[in-house]
Amino acid sequence: MDTTTRTRRIALIPGDGIGVEVAASARAVLASLDARHGLGIRIDEFDWSCQRYLDTGALMPPDGLETLRAYDAVLLGAVGWADVPDHVSLWGLLIPIRRAFSQYVNLRPVRTFAGVTSPLADGENRPIDLVIVRENNEGEYSQVGGRFGQGGPGETAIQEAVFTRHGISRIADYALELASSRGRRVTSATKSNGLVHSMPFWDEVVRERAELRPEVELVEEHVDALAAKLVLRPESFDVIVASNLFGDILSDLAAAVTGSIGIAPSANLDPTGENPSMFEPVHGSAPDIAGKGLANPVGMLWSVVLMLEHLSAGEAAAQLMDAIEVSLRDPATRTADVGGTASTEQVTAAVLDLL
Amino acid sequence: MDTTTRTRRIALIPGDGIGVEVAASARAVLASLDARHGLGIRIDEFDWSCQRYLDTGALMPPDGLETLRAYDAVLLGAVGWADVPDHVSLWGLLIPIRRAFSQYVNLRPVRTFAGVTSPLADGENRPIDLVIVRENNEGEYSQVGGRFGQGGPGETAIQEAVFTRHGISRIADYALELASSRGRRVTSATKSNGLVHSMPFWDEVVRERAELRPEVELVEEHVDALAAKLVLRPESFDVIVASNLFGDILSDLAAAVTGSIGIAPSANLDPTGENPSMFEPVHGSAPDIAGKGLANPVGMLWSVVLMLEHLSAGEAAAQLMDAIEVSLRDPATRTADVGGTASTEQVTAAVLDLL
Ligand SMILES: CC(C)[C@H](C(=O)O)[C@@H](O)C(=O)O
Numbered sequence: 001m002d003t004t005t006r007t008r009r010i011a012l013i014p015g016d017g018i019g020v021e022v023a024a025s026a027r028a029v030l031a032s033l034d035a036r037h038g039l040g041i042r043i044d045e046f047d048w049s050c051q052r053y054l055d056t057g058a059l060m061p062p063d064g065l066e067t068l069r070a071y072d073a074v075l076l077g078a079v080g081w082a083d084v085p086d087h088v089s090l091w092g093l094l095i096p097i098r099r100a101f102s103q104y105v106n107l108r109p110v111r112t113f114a115g116v117t118s119p120l121a122d123g124e125n126r127p128i129d130l131v132i133v134r135e136n137n138e139g140e141y142s143q144v145g146g147r148f149g150q151g152g153p154g155e156t157a158i159q160e161a162v163f164t165r166h167g168i169s170r171i172a173d174y175a176l177e178l179a180s181s182r183g184r185r186v187t188s189a190t191k192s193n194g195l196v197h198s199m200p201f202w203d204e205v206v207r208e209r210a211e212l213r214p215e216v217e218l219v220e221e222h223v224d225a226l227a228a229k230l231v232l233r234p235e236s237f238d239v240i241v242a243s244n245l246f247g248d249i250l251s252d253l254a255a256a257v258t259g260s261i262g263i264a265p266s267a268n269l270d271p272t273g274e275n276p277s278m279f280e281p282v283h284g285s286a287p288d289i290a291g292k293g294l295a296n297p298v299g300m301l302w303s304v305v306l307m308l309e310h311l312s313a314g315e316a317a318a319q320l321m322d323a324i325e326v327s328l329r330d331p332a333t334r335t336a337d338v339g340g341t342a343s344t345e346q347v348t349a350a351v352l353d354l355l
Numbered sequence: 356m357d358t359t360t361r362t363r364r365i366a367l368i369p370g371d372g373i374g375v376e377v378a379a380s381a382r383a384v385l386a387s388l389d390a391r392h393g394l395g396i397r398i399d400e401f402d403w404s405c406q407r408y409l410d411t412g413a414l415m416p417p418d419g420l421e422t423l424r425a426y427d428a429v430l431l432g433a434v435g436w437a438d439v440p441d442h443v444s445l446w447g448l449l450i451p452i453r454r455a456f457s458q459y460v461n462l463r464p465v466r467t468f469a470g471v472t473s474p475l476a477d478g479e480n481r482p483i484d485l486v487i488v489r490e491n492n493e494g495e496y497s498q499v500g501g502r503f504g505q506g507g508p509g510e511t512a513i514q515e516a517v518f519t520r521h522g523i524s525r526i527a528d529y530a531l532e533l534a535s536s537r538g539r540r541v542t543s544a545t546k547s548n549g550l551v552h553s554m555p556f557w558d559e560v561v562r563e564r565a566e567l568r569p570e571v572e573l574v575e576e577h578v579d580a581l582a583a584k585l586v587l588r589p590e591s592f593d594v595i596v597a598s599n600l601f602g603d604i605l606s607d608l609a610a611a612v613t614g615s616i617g618i619a620p621s622a623n624l625d626p627t628g629e630n631p632s633m634f635e636p637v638h639g640s641a642p643d644i645a646g647k648g649l650a651n652p653v654g655m656l657w658s659v660v661l662m663l664e665h666l667s668a669g670e671a672a673a674q675l676m677d678a679i680e681v682s683l684r685d686p687a688t689r690t691a692d693v694g695g696t697a698s699t700e701q702v703t704a705a706v707l708d709l710l
C-alpha cells in the first residue's frame with residue numbers, strides 16, 4: 001500500500017482537443033487509485049489552452065508559473081489548436097513550464113505491447129524496450145536569433161543552438177544512471193561531422209561523464225544513422241541520450257516503430273525534486289479526431305504511471321501499468337489507432353475494471 | 356543512342372574504405388557504357404582521402420577545387436577514416452565541394468526494389484517511390500558559432516543555423532518543379548513550433564514559392580511527425596523538401612525503410628549547370644567491411660545513373676538502371692546487406708553482363 005498521510009497535489013491542464021478527453025480519463029483513473037491506495041491525491045484543474053488565448057490573449061495567467069509551483073506534479077493533456085500558431089501555443093505554456101521548473105529531463109520510454117502491432121515485419125518476435133532521455137531545457141530550442149533584412153532579397157534568419165557544460169553534464173548523468181539500472185548501455189546521438197560547434201562539445205562532455213561510470217558502455221551514433229537503426233534494429237537499444245531536437249525526432253520515430261504514437265508517454269522531470277515535474281502524452285491535440293471519443297487514452301494513462309512513480313506511489317503505478325497492458329491485449333478494450341474498436345470511455349472503463 | 360562528339364569529363368574521387376571498392380565498380384560500368392554508347396567519357400582519378408590527410412596534412416591540394424572546376428561531374432566514393440575526426444574529413448573535402456560549386460540540391464531518391472526486403476511488414480505490397488530534396492548549402496550545417504569559457508563551469512557552445520531567402524527559394528523551386536513532373540505533392544519538413552526563428556522563415560518562403568505553382572499541393576509536417584510517418588505510411592510521400600539537417604536524417608531513415616542504406620544514391624546538383632555537380636552513394640566508408648569485397652556497389656552505380664542523366668546521357672542511364680534492377684532480383688547477384696551472396700565484384704560482373 002502507498003497509504004501515507006501525505007497529500008499529493010496535482011495541477012491538471014487538459015488543454016485543447018483530445019487533451020480534454022484523455023484528461024478526463026486520467027481523472028477517473030486517479031480517483032479510483034486514490035480510493036484504493038489512499039494516495040491523498042488532490043487535483044486542481046486549469047483551463048489554460050488555446051481557447052483561453054483566443055479569449056484573453058494569453059494561454060495562462062501572468063502568475064501561472066507561480067501557481068503551479070505549489071503542486072507536486074503537473075499533468076498536461078495537449079496544447080495546440082488551429083488559429084493559434086504553434087510557436088505561440090508552445091512558447092506560451094509548455095516550454096516555459098519545462099524551463100521555469102528546470103525539467104531538464106524529458107523521459108520517453110518506448111516499448112512493444114502484446115496486442116499492439118508494430119509496423120515492422122516479424123514485430124511480435126522483436127520486443128523493443130528502450131528509453132529516450134531527451135535534454136529538455138537548452139540546445140536547439142532557443143529563442144536566441146532573429147531575422148535580418150526583412151522582406152529584402154538578402155533576408156536571413158539566424159537560429160542559435162546553445163549548449164552548456166552544465167546542461168549536457170546533468171542530462172548525461174541522468175542517462176548513465178538510468179542505464180546502470182537497466183541494460184548498461186547508453187547510445188548518444190550526435191552529428192559532430194555536420195554541426196561542428198555544438199556536437200563535438202556534446203560528445204566531449206558526454207564522454208567525460210561516462211568515464212565516471214565505467215560499468216556503462218557508451219556508444220556514439222550520428223543521428224542520421226541512429227534514425228536508420230531505430231528502424232532496422234530497434235531491439236538493440238537500451239538508453240538513448242539526445243539533445244532537445246534529436247530527442248524530439250528520435251522519440252516520435254521510436255514510438256512509431258512500436259506501433260502507435262497514441263500510447264507514448266513522457267515525463268518532464270526535475271530530478272532534484274525542487275520543482276514540480278510535468279507529465280504528458282507525446283501525442284498532440286489532434287484536431288482531426290477531437291470530440292469524437294476516438295482518442296487513445298493510453299499515452300495519458302502511461303504518463304500517469306510515470307507521475308505516480310515520481311510521486312513515490314510505486315504500487316499504484318504498477319497496478320495501473322498492469323491494467324494498461326491487459327486492456328491493450330483485447331481489441332474490444334483498445335482504440336482504433338491500435339486496431340481496436342473501443343472509444344476513449346470504453347478503454348477507461350476497462351482500465352477501471354481491471355484496477 | 357547518346358552518341359555525340361561531346362566529351363564528358365569526370366573527376367573520380369574514390370576516397371577511403373569501401374569508397375575505393377565501389378569506385379572500381381563504377382569505372383568498369385562506365386567503361387562498358389562508354390564503349391556501347393560513345394559517351395566520350397574521360398575519367399581522371401584523384402587520391403584525395405583521409406590517407407592523403409594523414410600523409411600530407413590535407414585531404415586535397417590547395418588548388419583542388421580549381422582542378423575540379425574543369426570537369427563535367429565529380430563522382431565520389433566515400434570519405435572518412437579512423438584517426439581522422441569526421442569534422443576534419445568532411446569539412447576538408449565533401450562540404451567545400453558542395454558549397455564552392457553551389458551544389459545547393461542534394462537529391463536522394465528512395466524506392467523499393469523487387470528482391471530487396473523492406474523491414475516493414477507487408478513491404479512487398481507497399482511500393483515506396485519518393486525523392487528527398489535536401490538543401491545542401493546552408494542551414495544548420497554552418498561554421499558560424501564557437502565555444503565560450505573553455506574548461507570552466509559555464510562553458511558554452513553556440514551553433515548558428517543560417518537560412519537565407521535566396522537559399523530557401525531555390526531549393527523550394529527545385530522541389531516544386533520536380534513534383535510537378537511527378538505526383539504533384541511536396542511535403543515540407545518543418546519544426547516551426549520549436550525552432551522559432553529559422554523554421555517559420557523556411558515555412559514562409561516555401562509557401563510563397565508554392566503559390567507560384569498552384570498545380571502542386573504543399574503539405575507541411577513537423578520533422579518529428581514526418582519521421583514517424585516515414586515508418587507508418589512511407590508509400591504516401593512523393594517529394595519531400597527539407598533543410599540540410601532534416602534532409603540528412605530523413606533520407607537515411609527513408610533508405611532504411613526500403614531495406615538498405617547500401618543502395619541509396621545521391622546527387623549534389625548545381626541545377627544552373629555553371630559548376631560541376633557531384634554524385635556519391637549515401638553510405639560511408641564502412642571501415643568494418645572495407646577490403647573484404649562485401650561492399651554493395653549499387654548505391655554507387657545508382658549514383659552513376661543520376662550522373663548520366665545529369666550529363667544528358669539518358670539512354671545509358673536507363674540501361675544501367677535496368678541492369679541494377681535485374682541484378683537485385685537474384686540473391687546470387689546481390690550483396691549480403693540485401694540478403695544476397697555476391698561480392699562487390701560479382702555484382703559488378705552481373706551488371707556488366709546485363710548491359
Ligand atoms: C558525413 C556527413 C557530413 C554527411 C552529411 O550529413 O551531409 C552525410 O551524412 C551525408 O548525408 O552526406
Ligand SMILES: CC(C)[C@H](C(=O)O)[C@@H](O)C(=O)O
Binds near residue numbers: 548
Ligand atoms: C510541440 C513541440 C514543441 C514539442 C517539442 O518538440 O518539444 C513536442 O513535439 C514534443 O515532443 O513534446
